[in-house]
Amino acid sequence: MNVRKMKIMAICAHPGDAFDDSGGTLCHHAERGDEVIVVLLTNGARSHAALFTDEKRKAKGQRDEKKANMTVEQIEQVKADEIIAAGKELGITDIRFMHEEDDILLVKEETILKVADLIREEKPDILVTHHPEQEGGLLTTHPIVGQIVMLGYEAAGARWTRDETLPPHQISQVFFIGQVNAKAWSLAHVYHPHWYVYVDIEDVVDRKIKALDHLKSQRYEGILARKRIEVADGWIGTRVDVSYAERFIPMIPEVYKYFPIEQSTLDKPKGWTDRVHAVSKFVTHKVPFEGKQIL
Numbered sequence: 001m002n003v004r005k006m007k008i009m010a011i012c013a014h015p016g017d018a019f020d021d022s023g024g025t026l027c028h029h030a031e032r033g034d035e036v037i038v039v040l041l042t043n044g045a046r047s048h049a050a051l052f053t054d055e056k057r058k059a060k061g062q063r064d065e066k067k068a069n070m071t072v073e074q075i076e077q078v079k080a081d082e083i084i085a086a087g088k089e090l091g092i093t094d095i096r097f098m099h100e101e102d103d104i105l106l107v108k109e110e111t112i113l114k115v116a117d118l119i120r121e122e123k124p125d126i127l128v129t130h131h132p133e134q135e136g137g138l139l140t141t142h143p144i145v146g147q148i149v150m151l152g153y154e155a156a157g158a159r160w161t162r163d164e165t166l167p168p169h170q171i172s173q174v175f176f177i178g179q180v181n182a183k184a185w186s187l188a189h190v191y192h193p194h195w196y197v198y199v200d201i202e203d204v205v206d207r208k209i210k211a212l213d214h215l216k217s218q219r220y221e222g223i224l225a226r227k228r229i230e231v232a233d234g235w236i237g238t239r240v241d242v243s244y245a246e247r248f249i250p251m252i253p254e255v256y257k258y259f260p261i262e263q264s265t266l267d268k269p270k271g272w273t274d275r276v277h278a279v280s281k282f283v284t285h286k287v288p289f290e291g292k293q294i295l
């Protein structure tokens with residue numbers, strides 16, 4: 001890759017999203033020496049902590065009281081520890097928490113301005129976030145976060161904001177995610193994503209599995225981590241003749257001097273047998289799970 005070192009900021013809804021949808025690609029950038037910041041907009045304590053919230057809904061005498069009595073703040077801390085450990089597996093150490101509640105998340109001016117301020121402070125070159133029209137732009141919190149982030153992106157770059165203390169900052173490119181968490185609901189029928197940036201993550205897929213293994217409070221560890229990566233990243237990889245891939249939608253069209261082509265595309269063996277061999281690599285089940293599956 002022939003560009004200067006960059007700063008990449010991924011702003012996602014929940015503790016798992018950045019790693020689930022873009023963990024392999026962010027890992028590559030961290031390895032390359034790019035600065036990678038992962039920002040989690042909500043605490044995930046109300047939507048992604050079944051380990052505790054399931055217990056809260058059980059009757060006394062039938063529940064684990066310690067788990068049932070956990071406060072939002074305590075659950076948030078457990079989730080933060082998990083996500084920091086997950087980030088380390090991928091070489092991502094700068095993880096920020098914006099602490100928004102996630103029972104009902106609305107597009108609020110206050111949150112948009114917080115995102116705008118963060119963009120102005122950190123001056124990323126690239127932003128990674130959820131597509132604002134996923135699920136018809138309404139449910140699963142992901143498109144709501146996409147909307148908040150896009151409005152923050154615009155405010156950071158183009159507005160004389162209230163109580164402005166930092167100069168504007170314009171981001172060079174936005175990559176939308178959603179390969180794993182997008183639903184096949186009828187609400188999504190107005191949303192036709194065109195995925196045309198694919199990243200080969202075979203070399204780091206084992207690290208991505210180990211990252212998901214840390215997300216125990218939302219039960220993503222163990223068998224689910226392996227199946228999730230096999231059926232999502234594995235399927236996406238087979239679409240482009242590699243074993244595992246992540247895919248993105250860039251917001252702004254790239255402008256080139258030449259036809260954009262990678263050396264690896266030119267050099268790749270393209271015979272039928274070579275292609276079958278490439279897509280047949282099956283490694284997720286070989287990554288050992290050290291912990292105890294919590295189901």
Ligand SMILES: [Zn+2]
Pocket residue numbers: 013014016017142181
């Ligand atoms: Zn999510």
